[in-house]
Amino acid sequence: MKRRAIISVSDKTGVVALARELVDLGFELISTGGTYKVLDEANIPVKYVSEVTGFPEVLDGRVKTLHPLIHGGILARDSVKHMQQMEQNGILYIDLVVVNLYPFRETIAKPGVTFEEAIENIDVGGPTMVRAAAKNHGRVTVLVNPEAYEEVLSVLRETGNVPAGMRKRLAAEAFAHTAEYDRLIAGYLERQIEPPDTFPETLRITAKKVQELRYGENPQQKAAFYINSEAGVGTLANGKQLQGKELSYNNWMDMNAAWKLVREFEACAAAIIKHTNPCGVAIGKTPVEAYESAFAADPVSAFGGIIAFNRVVDAPCAEALSDRFYEVIVAPEFSPEAREILSAKSNLRLFVVGRGDLGKIMSGWVSRSVEGGYLVQEVDCGTTPVKEWELMTEQKPTEEDLAALDFAWRIVKHVKSNAIVVTDHKSTLGVGAGQMNRVGSVKIALEQAGDKAKGAYLASDAFFPFPDSIEEAAKAGIRGIVQPGGSRNDAAVIEAANRLNIVMLFTHRRHFQH
16 A cells, blocks of 8 residues: 655755655655645655645645645544545545644744734644644654654665554654644743733743753762753853763752853853852953952862853963863853863863853743742842942942942852852952851851951841841951841841941842742
8 A cells, every 4th residue: 555644844954855765665745835845846756735635725824734635644543444434535544744843933033023923933734733643653653853754764664664662752752842832832922911921820841851961969860951942042051061071960050050140240250159159259350360369269169169251261261270170161152272271171061151141131930849849930130239229327338339249249149048248349258158047157258258358348148137247247347238128127237237337238139049
């Protein structure tokens, strides 16, 4: 019995070679629109879908494959009843469905795309054929990914048939393909609703596996990395590893923390991360200047850390980096000279993110799993600008004070709570992270800063519940403090700052981070 394949693809990668070999293997081909034109121009024997249905494409191409002679051929089983009904209605079996869908993702990513353009790129006939073929995978093979063409051709060459297990796997891939397509459309339409819904009734989380990781948080845990299909240029997920060992789960966590931190700054910045917390952050005129200042903040903790830059890593910076041991270096780009220098450290991972919009922190949602469910919240984008801060003390800050406090405030947002950061005007001096009480974090940060705390600045991610932290800061010589405010004891905290001659400003915005 003659075998038939219908081919209708937006992504035409490899389709001519596939079609030519299918013909050689004895398949009769049916096609539509642009795919038909490509195959016909390649002198491949192919029937236009209207030759099969006896009905023209109508409604600007919106209706072409939605016809019983197509879907009957895909959905029919090898049963006596189906065979009789097919003969009565002139329906012929279709054994192979090669379809991928209108480029909806690419369409909505175009600058200035209109709502009407987006709607016209919602495929109807394609998903219908894919779902029909996947449902009937007991008889029909469905191909939605050009990367699978050769695998199917190989078994057809060897045995003449696609084995049941392969058909089932391809069907699962096909349903995943249409599910992701529908998720993109639903998400796009939800964003057009006025007023927008903050959170949908159904949370759709779909992502594509990029790689298996070396291990999870611990060697006995397996792990993998998945990419959100809507992630854009300049996001960590769309970056590329240039050299070094395979990344682990913990590497990705620390890389993410480092990259988000350096993107807080317009000035050239470097951040060294250990266990998702910064051990050194600094700004400078050049990447090497920023790096050396960040390293000097805590040389002991910096060993084996992960570093991020918001500028291209150049040769002088690479020379400085090559003298010490680090796990990963993340940057928008590396100069050719820097890559050459760092290539000598074969285990060092270099990760290039791309330029993107470095000043834009990605908005949207962030999710975390709990046992049996998910927590979803908005990304904590941006912060309160200095001009909106409120001075709470009699002591008034200079412009220099405000710039230093702004620097500290942007960093403390990226430290795990209870979070305290002590800085000068361009680098961290001490970091207190993750303590069970705030005064404990204050003491750790001040101890780390040592004598450098005199005349320095302190930022707290949340309010001070008691004056004890202010008293500790005063003993160390802290000049100014920035904090959200909002404690029942704000009056006592402010009184302590006044009594101890410390400048204090409230941002009225908390950056607590579990």
